[in-house]
Amino acid sequence: MSTSFRCLVSTVESDSHIWNLVYLQKLLEENGATVRNLGSCTPVDLVVRAVRESRPELLVVSSVNGHGHHGARVLLSALHENGLQVPCVVGGKLTTTESDNDRVRRDLLAHGYTDVFLGEDAIPRFRDFLTSGRSEGFARWQADAAVVPPWDATVSAAAGVH
Numbered sequence: 001m002s003t004s005f006r007c008l009v010s011t012v013e014s015d016s017h018i019w020n021l022v023y024l025q026k027l028l029e030e031n032g033a034t035v036r037n038l039g040s041c042t043p044v045d046l047v048v049r050a051v052r053e054s055r056p057e058l059l060v061v062s063s064v065n066g067h068g069h070h071g072a073r074v075l076l077s078a079l080h081e082n083g084l085q086v087p088c089v090v091g092g093k094l095t096t097t098e099s100d101n102d103r104v105r106r107d108l109l110a111h112g113y114t115d116v117f118l119g120e121d122a123i124p125r126f127r128d129f130l131t132s133g134r135s136e137g138f139a140r141w142q143a144d145a146a147v148v149p150p151w152d153a154t155v156s157a158a159a160g161v162h
């Protein structure tokens with residue numbers, strides 16, 4: 001893979017915050033990306049069309065309004081339903097409670113996200129991801145296993161999930 005790459009930045013339909021997207025665009029450009037930023041309240045259909053047309057090497061989804069968990073699931077499902085496979089990461093503040101972060105990360109990894117960047121170390125971990133992706137390819141990234149917090153482990157065991 002070349003050291004520069006094509007990247008799409010989007011959020012989810014409900015989210016009108018903009019500066020998170022601008023921040024990520026600048027960070028990605030500093031790391032060699034040519035970025036197409038689809039802006040706030042991104043309709044799912046627009047993202048699907050943009051992925052089909054631009055064939056990005058990476059899709060970065062950011063949401064901070066607290067509804068991103070649902071929106072991120074809907075978005076990736078729509079890409080898959082349209083037969084589109086692209087390395088795709090998501091981050092920000094995806095629910096309204098920090099204590100949800102491990103559960104949300106686990107769910108979105110299982111749903112097909114390449115990685116999920118939440119909490120205080122989101123940006124340093126994302127930088128590591130970009131460095132690795134530029135040299136090895138983003139699809140080869142192995143996300144750290146999601147932590148199962150004790151309160152979820154009880155629920156998983158009761159449901160027979162291992």
Ligand code: B12
Nearest residue numbers: 015016017018019020062064065066091092093096117126
């Ligand atoms: C400005 C702002 C607004 C403006 C947005 C203007 C605009 N067009 O951008 C307005 C007034 C419109 C607004 C509205 C709302 N807001 Co607001 N808003 C903020 C505020 C004050 C700053 C956000 C910002 O610009 N930050 C600067 C950017 C650069 O930082 P950031 O967004 O935090 O992103 C960082 C990280 O999260 C991370 N990150 C983000 N995405 C990703 C993705 C990846 C891949 C990675 C690696 C990292 C990453 O990187 C960034 C840099 O560190 C925050 C509070 C705060 N101080 O953060 C609340 C905040 C985001 N808003 C909040 C809420 C609840 C709302 C509303 C729902 C309020 C309401 N009841 O109407 C609405 C939602 C509107 C909508 N439909 O989305 C909450 C979200 C709560 C949550 N998620 O738990 C916050 C956190 C305030 C709070 N403490 O409660 N908001």
